[in-house]
Amino acid sequence: IDEPIEQVSTDGAYDHRHCYDEIAAQGAKAVIPPRQDAVIWQHGNCKGNPHPRDENLRHIRKHGRKRWKQDSGYHRRSIAETTMFRLKTILGGNLSARKFDNQAVELFIKCAALNRMIQIAKPNSYKVEA
Structure with missing residues (x-):
């Protein structure tokens, strides 16, 4: 793909660290629903930026999965x-x-x-x- 990729939306089967790493390497936003039993990978007291998956998970826990789908553009x-x-x-x-x-x-x-x-x-x- 010659054009820059803005967002990658996949189903939950791609909820793996290497998928997030590849998407980040392309400079795109990863919109992947975490599994129902998902846990935070990188807690807030860790050094470095928060992991995109953890941000998705926090948003889902705070607002619900349906709202996350609308807010993130996953419904598209x-x-x-x-x-x-x-x-x-x-x-x-x-x-x-x-x-x-x-x-x-x-x-x-x-x-x-x-x-x-x-x-x-x-x-x-x-x-x-x-």
Whole structure:
């Protein structure tokens, strides 16, 4: 990836020290939900900056997991995952093109078609005075 990475959002399977280290090496923010039984890795009385995982864990303990997902932007991951599921279900999970550039065009066309279908089926909403 040529562009700078701002945030990496993964599921809890990547809640490991080496994953946080790799993400930090790229200069990105790690948004990984800690396991339910997670413990603090680096306590506040330790020298050095607080570990990003510990900051996530402290925020979850203070405000709850649902609020952490909203505040950290983690909910965007599930939206992207749902979109990919919808794309694969409607248009298939395989590509016909063999070359990478052609595959990119094929995916672009599939995404454009999916967006068009969503816009056509989207209901109009109006505010009603009670």
